[in-house]
Amino acid sequence: MAEEEPKTVEPQAPSEPPPAPAPEPAETPKDVAEEKPVIPPPPEEKPEESKALAIVEKPAETAAEKVSEGSGHRDRELARVETEKKMSLIRAWEESEKCKAENKAHKKLSAIVAWENSKKASVEAELMKIQEKLEKQKADYVEKMKNKIALLHKAAEEKRAMIEAKRGEDILKAEELAAKYRAKGTTPKKLLSIF
Secondary structure: OOOHHHHHHHHHHHHOOOOOOOHHHHHOHHHHHHHHHHOOHHHHHHHHHHHHHHHHHOOOOOHHHHHHHHHHHHHHHHHHHHHHHHHHHHHHHHHHHHHHHHHHHHHHHHHHHHHHHHHHHHHHHHHHHHHHHHHHHHHHHHHHHHHHHHHHHHHHHHHHHHHHHHHHHHHHHHHHHHHHHHHHOOOOOOHHHHO
């Protein structure tokens, strides 16, 4: 029975180191979920199996041999756990850096989009002002041209009226002179100059 007690202590020694990494995952919460399923099952299952095998198959082994074998196994397991811990920390750091880079790029891209939109809006507002100004100028010029056309039409109407009046006067004058020549029985002197 004295031999069995050291044997039971030896398997517990390998199971004690796995709880040692448990405080370390508390520092990195992401690794806790990854390490718990991976680390605890192998040490718990293997020592129990080896304990059962050691008791049944090799009852004659000494406690010193078991301690050295358990210690070597424990060292390998601790080294493996330490390596996995480092790798998970590296993966966590890498993911963190990638997330930081993505967030930084996203923030800068959003700032560029906002800047572009504000510049577009200011240019479009300026364009609208210019278009309104041009429309107003166009309306002013159209009105001025219509006024000029109206003045030209008025001037033309006045000239037509003057010509019509002059024509009427000339016709009256010609009729009066024709009546005078008929009354005298003479012919006009300017008649030959017409031909």
